[in-house]
Amino acid sequence: MAEKKKVELLEVDSARIMNEIKKAASPPEEVEHWVTIYVMGKPYKVPAGLTIMKALEYAGYRYIRGAGCRAGFCGACATIYRKKGEYRFRTALACQTTVEDGMYLAQIPFVPANKATYDIDKVKPSPNVFLEYYPEIARCISCNTCTKACPQELDVMYYIQAAIRGDVERVAKLSFDCIQCGLCTLRCPAEIQHYHLAQFARRLYGKYYLKKSPFLKERLKELEKGVFEKGFEMIKKMREENPEKVKELYRYLITKGREKEKKTVENTLKFRGGD
């Protein structure tokens, strides 16, 4: 790359730029395209291109229930809907789905579902562990409705089938992206509480199937022996007496450290066949 000046000294009005950003990020003043949605049966005209969540807000609703992360991670905004003239019953996350003309919407504020309680230190993964805590899984009729309902597009039915077989690892892995919205559970004719079972499976897997970290174990021993106390004392003193030196040390560690880390990791992990 040619020697290019990386920072041109641009004459700018920073405050004006900030105002422009603010304007760009606020909802546009003029709306070009509209759609009509039906919120629990009532029609509202809203701008096209909004999420269901933002559209309801535009229409004047202020969420108390039904909005959590607003980003597809928490499952608070589980929504069911039908489109005008369609027989199909659909599910969605209100924060992650664009409104369409003629949507009949209802948001599910709460899903009643029982969670089995257990002591993670005492329960042992066995082939029957899921049937013991969630016996209703035996009633699964393999209709695949849960899978169709899942807004994360997980293979919900398969993980229930794996649970019936007692395959902890498979349940854990297939269900990993579950945001616990409860839509599968609401739709299931066999009244299975998929997401609670899946949570149980993942904890069993994390605790009993994944090996404990040998590095961590060693480090904890060192910590217990107080190996780092002296170093911390030194830095504390240095910070009080010679702040400039601390900055130097930091710069040294961060540049040298990065290089060293690259080499160390390459060598050790190659040697151990990891990462």
Add this chain to the structure above:
Amino acid sequence: MAELKMIRGYPEYMRESIELVEKTREERIRNKEKEIELELSMKEREEVLSKFHPDYAPGGKRELRIGPNKGDIVPNEVADILEAWPALNPDDVDLSDIDYDVDILVIGGGGAGTVASLWANYEGIPAENILLATKLRHGDANSMMAQGGIQAADRPWDSPIIHYMDVLGGGHFANKHELVKALTEDALLIMKWHEELGVMYDKDENGNFIERWGGGTSRMRLHSAKDYTGMEIMRVIRDEARNRGIPVLEFSPAVELITTEDGEIGGAILWNMETKEYYVVRAKATVLATGGWGRLHIRGFPTTNHYGATADGLVMSYRAGARLRDLDSVQYHPTGAAYPEQIVGLLITEKVRTMGATPVNKYGETFVFPLEPRDVEASVFIRECYARNNCVKTPTGMRGIWLDSPMIEELRGEGAIRKNLDAMYRMYKRFGIDMTKDPILVFPTLHYQNGGVEINANAQVIKANGEPYPRFFAGGEVEGGVHGKNRLMGNSLLDYNVFGRRAGISAAKVARNSGKPGKLTLKHVKLFTKEVEKINVPMWRKSPILLPDYRGKRVLARKIDLPVLE
């Protein structure tokens, strides 16, 4: 504007720019190693920061006129709520009628609050003597949303001391020693605790954690669980709290702390947002875990934060006399989504860049080293968009630059995105964009509250006079001091675990060793109101605000309240 023709998720005119990005891709991949040449010197960094960082650009901050931090400079939006009229009128409340009389009140059902409840319970406080009160559902919190990972120095060639130095440098050397020491040492206890609880971290066949780079670290020490790290930890600890029967009160935020005649904290007033009734909670110890401030939309920026991130904890504790720190520095994440409109502001994890995607402008040109510190990276993006105009404008007027995600597949092989960035892939897919084939448009977004309520290593909150409150603790994003002026990636999940745990243990100690708090009062609210009277605050400005208001302007203009059905 006529009907936009959409092609695979993008309007036709944006496709023109995407073509330019595709044209330069091969050459950029060949020169990937050379990107480091674009890294700015210290002086150049200062130059872009001073002109383009929202924290430095004039007009965004002001001096606090009342309260323990009078004279400190904070963002306007924060000053607005700290100097506002208390939303609750103390005369409406009967403090002698106690609804919940508990050992420990935990305010905030995110990560820190859940961890605190669990550790108080481990320390012998029976579940039924704990109350976890939260604003939304248990787990509707920033903690659920973290993607990247959590830091801990467990590898033999790493150490808590090196971790400490990274935190310190990242925080511009303003961090409190005892807190950083606690953070980096306890990190190891936390990882062990998580192993025992069954958190599904990414591990190798020997059981060691797979660890990655995070911005501003000198070691690879970012532990993750795919790109759902925060969700995985949060749902496990929530499950454990449910197993242990910790009582949780949802949709019942705290709206004011209760003080005592002898200057202590003795609980809080909760407000049921659905029935609008209030509850008086008396507690031997109170833990504040209300998280951050993203939904204040500082400087009008979009945010990555959850719906309830409105800094209520700062407001309540400030009125009760707590000292705040480092609130002048706001963390903007360089890569928030800028398109499509539906997801503007949502986080595009740093991992997209660490895995090889380069930021490029409208013409497909590289203009920045992809792994500058967050504040520098964000400033350079803003410069490219607003001073040089080398940006892409979206149909709604947002400006952004491209993050060339298809590079990841080319550099790391097909399938790398689905394997490591499934949450990201899924989010774009929902709006018709395939990030394995097309770049994604990004712009900085409001991300994190670096400072907060000052605490000590026992997680005790510090009063204005520098003394700790014996019965009042805080953990997580609401507290300040540990990250100094700037938090590094992976240290706030750690923060909520470390100080949530310490707060829980300290609170349990108090609950075991002391009786009920002294006579309850809301005198501090009245005193604070007197201060507000002096500074000319509009009557409508009340706090805590609890939730942002996104209702359409047209509706609000026609909204009337009839004195029935109130």
